[in-house]
Amino acid sequence: MVFRRRLFGVAILFLMMGGMLPDVDGGNGLWAAATADRPPPDITLRRSDVVFMYDNPAKYEPYGCTVMGWAGHGDAKRVAEAHAKGVRLFATSIGFRTEGRGVIDFTEKFLDAACYDLDAKPITVPWLWDHKYKGHPYYWWCTNSPEFRRYLEHRLQQAMSAGPDGLHIDDYTGTAGCVTWLGGCFCRHCMAGFRQYLAQQTTPETQQTLAKLGITDLTHFDYGEFLRSRGVQRDEYLKRRWAMPLAREFLDFQMKANTQFVVEFRRQAEKLRGRPMAFCVNSGLSSPEALAIAPHLTYFCCEVDHQAAKGQLPGHPIYVYKLADGLGRPVASTASGYDWSFVHEHKKEGLVRLWIALSYAMGHNFMAPHRQWCYTQEKGTHWYDGPDEAYAWVYQFVRRQARLLDGYEAVAPVAVLYDNAARRQGRANIEPICIRLAELNIPFTVVVQGDDWLEGYQVRPEKLAGFRAVIVPKDHPVLAEKNLRAENFSRLGCRSERFGRWGWRRLGCGRFGRLGTGWWRSGRRGFDWRRCGGRRFDCRRFAGWPERAAPLAGGPAKGRSPGRLAGPGRLGKIVAPTHPGSGQ
Numbered sequence: 236m237v238f239r240r241r242l243f244g245v246a247i248l249f250l251m252m253g254g255m256l257p258d259v260d261g262g263n264g265l266w267a268a269a270t271a272d273r274p275p276p277d278i279t280l281r282r283s284d285v286v287f288m289y290d291n292p293a294k295y296e297p298y299g300c301t302v303m304g305w306a307g308h309g310d311a312k313r314v315a316e317a318h319a320k321g322v323r324l325f326a327t328s329i330g331f332r333t334e335g336r337g338v339i340d341f342t343e344k345f346l347d348a349a350c351y352d353l354d355a356k357p358i359t360v361p362w363l364w365d366h367k368y369k370g371h372p373y374y375w376w377c378t379n380s381p382e383f384r385r386y387l388e389h390r391l392q393q394a395m396s397a398g399p400d401g402l403h404i405d406d407y408t409g410t411a412g413c414v415t416w417l418g419g420c421f422c423r424h425c426m427a428g429f430r431q432y433l434a435q436q437t438t439p440e441t442q443q444t445l446a447k448l449g450i451t452d453l454t455h456f457d458y459g460e461f462l463r464s465r466g467v468q469r470d471e472y473l474k475r476r477w478a479m480p481l482a483r484e485f486l487d488f489q490m491k492a493n494t495q496f497v498v499e500f501r502r503q504a505e506k507l508r509g510r511p512m513a514f515c516v517n518s519g520l521s522s523p524e525a526l527a528i529a530p531h532l533t534y535f536c537c538e539v540d541h542q543a544a545k546g547q548l549p550g551h552p553i554y555v556y557k558l559a560d561g562l563g564r565p566v567a568s569t570a571s572g573y574d575w576s577f578v579h580e581h582k583k584e585g586l587v588r589l590w591i592a593l594s595y596a597m598g599h600n601f602m603a604p605h606r607q608w609c610y611t612q613e614k615g616t617h618w619y620d621g622p623d624e625a626y627a628w629v630y631q632f633v634r635r636q637a638r639l640l641d642g643y644e645a646v647a648p649v650a651v652l653y654d655n656a657a658r659r660q661g662r663a664n665i666e667p668i669c670i671r672l673a674e675l676n677i678p679f680t681v682v683v684q685g686d687d688w689l690e691g692y693q694v695r696p697e698k699l700a701g702f703r704a705v706i707v708p709k710d711h712p713v714l715a716e717k718n719l720r721a722e723n724f725s726r727l728g729c730r731s732e733r734f735g736r737w738g739w740r741r742l743g744c745g746r747f748g749r750l751g752t753g754w755w756r757s758g759r760r761g762f763d764w765r766r767c768g769g770r771r772f773d774c775r776r777f778a779g780w781p782e783r784a785a786p787l788a789g790g791p792a793k794g795r796s797p798g799r800l801a802g803p804g805r806l807g808k809i810v811a812p813t814h815p816g817s818g819q
């Protein structure tokens with residue numbers, strides 16, 4: 236057992252440090268990732284933090300807990316006890332969907348707090364189908380309802396009176412989270428809000444849309460009525476929501492209304508607490524809807540799909556961690572309810588240790604799994620109590636090696652462009668590119684181009700200056716255009732005049748975009764060079780680089796799993812010191 240633990244220690248060290256990047260550019264040294272600014276260190280995660288999801292004072296010491304990240308017990312004595320035991324950041328959680336009992340007990344008008352579908356039926360939370368209270372199912376509460384907001388304000392006062400250091404929100408997407416999935420919400424509060432939203436839209440596009448639909452007077456406009464008058468009912472709406480008139484505007488309204496509400500909720504928490512606080516939500520970063528809150532967080536504290544049933548190192552978390560780097564927000568992750576159910580049933584402790592190692596190797600923090608929520612459609616909610624002897628020593632290892640983790644940034648000579656506007660069109664998915672780069676042991680980071688949902692992220696040429704290449708998915712709208720124009724490139728932060736049309740295609744989407752087709756293994760050499768962000772990029776030299784960059788892994792080979800490639804290779808390198816004052 237001791238030998239196995241030592242072996243694991245050596246393996247995790249390899250993951251963290253084994254990939255120290257040799258000087259691949261013949262003298263230019265290392266490139267630090269040009270990621271977004273991180274929040275102030277005292278209200279966010281450190282790379283060596285051991286984060287708990289559920290509170291348990293008896294386990295602080297065995298695991299070396301430093302952050303109570305999610306559901307800290309909401310009483311002042313517990314907070315003080317945690318601080319005394321070395322927990323530096325103690326967050327407590329409020330659930331927007333899981334507090335069915337609380338809302339029903341709080342107000343007799345709880346049905347006025349629920350979300351409603353187009354047939355005027357209250358929407359229930361699908362994964363809480365086995366929960367009932369006072370004869371009622373667990374409703375999906377509407378964050379636009381004043382009654383539900385009153386309940387949340389009450390909960391916030393209650394939570395803040397215990398004096399926590401942070402606030403966590405579970406299911407923070409509120410009403411916006413049921414628009415595309417469950418066809419919500421058509422309650423009277425949402426209808427009033429949407430009416431107001433439309434009245435404030437002054438863009439010619441929206442005005443034209445309204446005129447075409449014959450909507451000239453918004454005073455009494457009710458979107459639900461409007462759809463029903465056209466013969467649309469719930470089932471058809473669910474199937475063809477995206478094709479309905481004003482569908483785009485309705486989603487936009489719900490998204491912005493929710494983000495605004497959550498931001499205000501955070502402000503209120505800080506006001507009650509009288510100081511800046513850690514703020515995190517359960518958002519898995521898996522869609523533009525899940526990212527809108529990112530600028531306002533100090534860290535993500537969330538469920539991430541780990542594809543447990545595949546029994547190998549999962550690719551999805553790699554994408555999540557890299558995207559989070561691009562957003563400048565650390566991730567305290569856990570696996571999904573399905574994953575934990577699988578681990579519970581098949582006793583896959585080694586797999587969980589792999590997830591833990593992956594997260595720390597990539598500079599993030601997988602939460603200590605001493606208690607986990609499990610879920611399957613058949614079994615509903617059940618629980619996994621992770622045995623201490625299986626996991627505690629891994630976290631103790633992390634605490635002992637804190638100096639190897641804190642204050643470092645991942646080396647990234649390559650950037651992958653995430654464009655939120657393109658993702659909202661269902662294009663330019665960078666997940667397969669990120670996973671493929673990890674398989675090839677090419678160190679990279681993600682640069683983020685925001686939009687009116689994801690504010691404050693702008694790719695600029697100077698941000699790209701340190702990268703040898705920027706990878707843009709081949710179906711990115713700009714690249715897919717026949718006649719490329721200068722302003723489109725500048726939108727991506729690149730200087731258009733330096734790009735030839737074909738060069739960009741080869742570089743940005745052609746050769747790189749086809750990662751996975753075997754081009755890297757083919758030994759073919761590119762012949763074009765272009766500038767990106769002012770730095771010369773030589774395709775010929777770059778083409779030979781992955782082979783040289785992956786000697787420990789034996790180079791990328793067909794049929795090898797990401798896990799095997801990543802093992803002794805260069806996944807999640809954390810080697811270049813953070814430059815103080817550089818904003819990284």
Ligand SMILES: [Zn+2]
Pocket residue numbers: 349350351377378379380410420421422423424425
């Ligand atoms: Zn509503």
